[in-house]
Amino acid sequence: MAEIRIKLADEQYHQLRETAERFGLAPEEMARLGLEDLLGGSDESVKTQIEYVIEKNKELYQRLAG
Numbered sequence: 001m002a003e004i005r006i007k008l009a010d011e012q013y014h015q016l017r018e019t020a021e022r023f024g025l026a027p028e029e030m031a032r033l034g035l036e037d038l039l040g041g042s043d044e045s046v047k048t049q050i051e052y053v054i055e056k057n058k059e060l061y062q063r064l065a066g
Contacts, residue, residue, distance in 0.1 A: 016030060
């Protein structure tokens with residue numbers, strides 16, 4: 001099994017942790033389930049979701065890159 005590490009803004013991590021707690025999951029498990037859901041969709045659905053996330057977080061990505 002492969003492993004991946006990602007960096008999240010503090011607010012994103014807190015949202016992930018709070019959502020996971022509501023479902024009785026670890027944040028890592030919640031993130032994995034979200035990724036499975038995203039990747040399990042149709043190609044067009046996945047593309048639309050990715051474009052939405054990129055546009056929504058564009059400013060954050062630019063700050064993290066700079």
